[in-house]
Amino acid sequence: MDLGLRDKVAIVTGGGSNIGRAITLALAEEGAKVAVAEIDREAGERVTTLAREMGAPDALLLPCDVTDREQVEAMVKQVLARWGAVHVLVNNVGWDRLCLFLEDSWEDMEKKVRLNLWSVINCCRAVLPHMIEAGGGAIVNIGSDAGRMGEYREAVYSACKGGVIALTKALAREYGRYNVRVNCVCPGVTIPQTEEEVGSYSMWRGATEVARFAAPEMRERIIRAYPLRRLATPQEVAKAVVFLASDAASFITGQTLSVSGGYTMM
Numbered sequence: 001m002d003l004g005l006r007d008k009v010a011i012v013t014g015g016g017s018n019i020g021r022a023i024t025l026a027l028a029e030e031g032a033k034v035a036v037a038e039i040d041r042e043a044g045e046r047v048t049t050l051a052r053e054m055g056a057p058d059a060l061l062l063p064c065d066v067t068d069r070e071q072v073e074a075m076v077k078q079v080l081a082r083w084g085a086v087h088v089l090v091n092n093v094g095w096d097r098l099c100l101f102l103e104d105s106w107e108d109m110e111k112k113v114r115l116n117l118w119s120v121i122n123c124c125r126a127v128l129p130h131m132i133e134a135g136g137g138a139i140v141n142i143g144s145d146a147g148r149m150g151e152y153r154e155a156v157y158s159a160c161k162g163g164v165i166a167l168t169k170a171l172a173r174e175y176g177r178y179n180v181r182v183n184c185v186c187p188g189v190t191i192p193q194t195e196e197e198v199g200s201y202s203m204w205r206g207a208t209e210v211a212r213f214a215a216p217e218m219r220e221r222i223i224r225a226y227p228l229r230r231l232a233t234p235q236e237v238a239k240a241v242v243f244l245a246s247d248a249a250s251f252i253t254g255q256t257l258s259v260s261g262g263y264t265m266m
């Protein structure tokens, strides 16, 4: 099936690590021009080089903190200056640190809101006027099953991801008339496969609570809750994102798709 992504322009936020990296490379394989909006220059450089090798007609690292509105506006301007359009936006940046709500620090709670929710709002605000003017586009937001379920030790993260799902639906309603589709993909636990896939700013880096998911006993425990009895690869999440970003999903908007081996069914 031709997904119609050849020569389309796609922005992937946080494209330097794990899921974002897989999304960037999957879009490159489809022949899209990819802009990686990344705070981690080194990881961003690595993935854009690889994207070109894998078939992207052009790939660009745009160093950017997506929690900063002005930087996001400037990043989108750079994409428009180079390629004249933005057909696809993938809001992938997110961050978590697991702990009970009452034990969370104000600093971390604010960081969670900035990285998981404000980043998505900022990028949608910057890109939507151009998509409307151009006659359409596709936005794929990366949510989480935590946003559908409300996960233990992930209260603020769950709230933000629930917000991303609601934002997805609201924007789909408001801008569908301009042929802008907005969908959300909710990965289950998706552990980076190799060291090379983990950026320096990744929540999987170091001895974090999130990184503990990669420990074999923890992995086993999570797998038991998944009907497919295994965890996703980042590439499996990327496939769902590429589909929703593509013409193959031309009549799909406002939807939330879990890629979590059946962990949630709703």
Ligand SMILES: NC(=O)c1ccc[n+]([C@@H]2O[C@H](COP(=O)([O-])OP(=O)(O)OC[C@H]3O[C@@H](n4cnc5c(N)ncnc54)[C@H](O)[C@@H]3O)[C@@H](O)[C@H]2O)c1
Residues within 6 Å of the ligand: 013, 014, 015, 016, 017, 018, 019, 020, 037, 038, 039, 040, 043, 064, 065, 066, 067, 092, 093, 094, 095, 115, 142, 143, 144, 145, 186, 187, 188, 189, 190, 191, 198, 199, 200, 201, 202, 203, 204
């Ligand atoms: N991996 C999982 O198990 C899992 C599960 C459910 C949902 N998710 C969601 O999927 C998305 C990707 O997760 P991941 O595991 O690949 O994360 P990751 O931490 O490995 O990668 C995040 C990327 O975002 C970049 N980044 C961080 N702050 C930034 C900023 N301010 N501006 C620009 N770039 C910034 C980092 O440099 C990194 O490359 C997130 O939204 C996450 O919440 C992940």
